[in-house]
Amino acid sequence: MPHRSDRLAAEPALGLAQPAAPWHAARVAGVPALTLSLVAIGFALLWFGTLGVRHLLGPDEGRYAEIAREMLSSGDWVTIRYDGLKYFEKPPFHMWMTAVAYTLFGIGDWQARLCVALAGAVGTGMSMLAAARWFGARAGLMAGLVLASAPMWNVAAHFNTLDMTLSGAMACVLASLLLAQHPAATAAARRRWMLACWAAMGVAVLTKGLVGVALPGLVLVLYTAATRDLALWRRLHAPAGIALMLLVAVPWYWLVARRNPEFLRFFFVHEHWQRYTSTVHARTGAPWYFVPLLVGGFLPWLGLLPGMVRAVTQRAGVAHATGTRPPFQPALMAALWAVSIFGFFSLSGSKLPGYIVPIFPALGMLAGVALTQASSRAWTRQLRAMLVVGAIGLLASPVVATLDANNTPNALYRGYAIWAALAFALVMASAAAALWLLRRQGRMASVTGYAFGMLLAFSIALLGHEAIGRSASGIDLAAPIERVLRPGMPLYGVGMLDHTLPFYLRHPLTMVAQADELAFGAAQEPRKWLPTIDAFVDAWQHGPRAVALLSPQAFAELGARVPMHVIAHDWRRVAVSNFPFAGELQARRRVPDSPAIP
Known part of the structure; x- marks a missing residue:
């Protein structure tokens, strides 16, 4: 009688079905499926896991975030509105x-x-x-x-x-x-x-x-x-x-x-x-x-x-x-x-x-x-070139710390310079790692490691921009303003369209004096904005309780004309109310009169 192992060995020849190979043993383009799955998971974690690390930047990010919020709040998904105006x-x-x-x-x-x-x-x-x-x-x-x-x-x-x-x-x-x-x-x-x-x-x-x-x-x-x-x-x-x-x-x-x-x-x-x-x-x-x-x-x-x-x-x-x-x-x-x-x-x-x-x-x-x-030679040249690019970027990154542009204080650029240097260091490390992988594991491993390193490096450069973007977004002003601002209360944007803070406050702006990119909507619905500073002064003095956002320069000018109670401020905006509130004295201790860090 044949041994059991002999019978099992003979079964494939008889056309009997064999158990399917486990999925992780399969290969795609010569790469194990398990390896591909781990790489995909790594990319997905970096791709989606960093979405909420930074605060929104203006104008685009805040604008489209707020339009969607107003759409959801109003229930009108046909007529697009931004700060309550047709957009x-x-x-x-x-x-x-x-x-x-x-x-x-x-x-x-x-x-x-x-x-x-x-x-x-x-x-x-x-x-x-x-x-x-x-x-x-x-x-x-x-x-x-x-x-x-x-x-x-x-x-x-x-x-x-x-x-x-x-x-x-x-x-x-x-x-x-x-x-x-x-x-x-x-x-x-x-x-x-x-x-x-x-x-x-x-x-x-x-x-x-x-x-x-x-x-x-x-x-x-x-x-x-x-x-x-x-x-x-x-x-x-x-x-x-x-x-x-x-x-x-x-x-x-x-x-x-x-x-x-x-x-x-x-x-x-x-x-x-x-x-x-x-x-x-x-x-x-x-x-x-x-x-x-x-x-x-x-x-x-x-x-x-x-x-x-x-x-x-x-x-x-x-x-x-x-x-x-x-x-x-x-x-x-x-x-x-x-x-x-x-x-x-x-x-x-x-x-x-x-x-x-x-x-x-x-x-x-x-x-x-x-x-x-x-060829491997051509790919090696590419990696060595990126080593040079990363080295040049790393050596040049201190230049970022000297910038003082777009009304952004130099102190914020100094904070970002560290992240820029880190990003270029990662570019160098990724190219070096890819060279090592090319010799040890071959082209596919080298390209994969290089690509993931580049994604990581440029993600770091983007995430590090929070050193500038956080204050630009106004998120630090949101909490003190929310303690004063009430639903239905006017929130004026005096000569400025703030694209991010209204989203964090969950409260649209009423434009004053300058409609900016909302000019079309303001022309269609003129009752929803104040076209002049005089109209704002009248509403501020005789209208309901309200909060306003102004530039430091506008605050210096208007603060001499009408009472303004400072809620909070940063280097680009001052939030004020037309009524006193608890904590006002502490908020008013130092009001910026120039675009500098308070």
């Missing part, structure tokens, strides 16, 4: 998502940034999926590491603005288009991915307007002009896709225009046409404005640029199919995506740093290809 500069998707985060998790700093962090993570994941499909699993992993550690991408994903929400949606547009055009995709898969592409465009339009469809359209036109692949247009499932995009985007536009007839002209003429073709928004810049931002934003991976160019010129990922139909060129599509968007905004009359964030997923995919093809 039609941007569509609502980002604010909707933030209001949902408030509903689920409460109101706070990390909740205000959750939308952008998720957008960055989703954009990274979709870019990895598309790169893996076209260029191989290893290229997909590399693309994710590059994108997560690119400074412009990870900083934008931790800064509460619309730029990253738009960029996450645009990354999904590009990735879905690439996945749909893969030659191995079935007809059903191609349709699903193209519908996902159109839906993502609808989200982009609902996030920042017509650029959500104009930019992908521009890229598509340039791609077909370069390749003469007009058949691509027939593979876009345009009728169903356009219907889906309109279904996502149009209902809000229709509702808000119906309730606010003034919306259409302001949004499409002032916020689109005039913003792009003129300098009416006073955000000018030279045609090369974005060049240093691109260099700094992609700094850890700039050495891959020659390999990225080769990936395009050698048509990486192209399946050389027989027949007359031109093969789809994913690397060229990614390159044109980056170049077109960069050129589009470089020609614009209005420029802000975040405008070029949507190009980074395309750069990440091309860099992933370049990393898989780069």
Whole structure:
């Protein structure tokens, strides 16, 4: 009779099922699944775990956090309001998502940034999926590491603005288009991915307007002009896709225009046409404005640029199919995506740093290809170059301690200089560790360690900005003001639009004398603001109890005209009331008359 072990050894030959290998023993692109899981957890902890460490900065972070808070408080998710006034500069998707985060998790700093962090993570994941499909699993992993550690991408994903929400949606547009055009995709898969592409465009339009469809359209036109692949247009499932995009985007536009007839002209003429073709928004810049931002934003991976160019010129990922139909060129599509968007905004009359964030997923995919093809020698040169960059930055970091700009006191820059030095030291340490890993564990371990180190270094640089950002946010004034301010009490912003303190006070401002970016809303609802200082003086003296925020200079001028009881102050603002309160004498002991630290 055969021994039991002999029978077991013979069972596979008889076709009997074998137990599945444990998941942690599996490999993806030659990397153990357990290792990948640990790396993903490490990146996720650093990505999401730092959202609430810093306080909000103005203007963007405070503005969009407060709009979402007012949206949730009022229950009106159609007519966007900021400080109680109509605010039609941007569509609502980002604010909707933030209001949902408030509903689920409460109101706070990390909740205000959750939308952008998720957008960055989703954009990274979709870019990895598309790169893996076209260029191989290893290229997909590399693309994710590059994108997560690119400074412009990870900083934008931790800064509460619309730029990253738009960029996450645009990354999904590009990735879905690439996945749909893969030659191995079935007809059903191609349709699903193209519908996902159109839906993502609808989200982009609902996030920042017509650029959500104009930019992908521009890229598509340039791609077909370069390749003469007009058949691509027939593979876009345009009728169903356009219907889906309109279904996502149009209902809000229709509702808000119906309730606010003034919306259409302001949004499409002032916020689109005039913003792009003129300098009416006073955000000018030279045609090369974005060049240093691109260099700094992609700094850890700039050495891959020659390999990225080769990936395009050698048509990486192209399946050389027989027949007359031109093969789809994913690397060229990614390159044109980056170049077109960069050129589009470089020609614009209005420029802000975040405008070029949507190009980074395309750069990440091309860099992933370049990393898989780069020699160990080339990768070593990249790491040594970053050692030099880190050393130069470390030696130059004391310069930060000498700054005294943008009305920010030098004492705050001195505090931040330590964090800047630490960040550059981490850049050096990461490059050195990657060199060691390259010799001991190989390319994949080296790139992974380097990418995580770069993400950590630039996260430290961002988190350290709290040395400046805390006082700028006004959070230290919130508690004393809250002891005096009551619900329904006017909170005046005298000649200043404070973008952050109203969010921390959960109380909107009433603008005085200068409407700032709320000029459109103030013109639509003039009863909701005080257009002159004389009107404020009258309301302050004869109106109900109120609190006001002023600059130190404005306080020095107005304090001589009307009684003002100091609640609290910092280097940029003084909070006062028109009535006495307990603790007033202590608060008034020293009032700043210049932008210096009290």
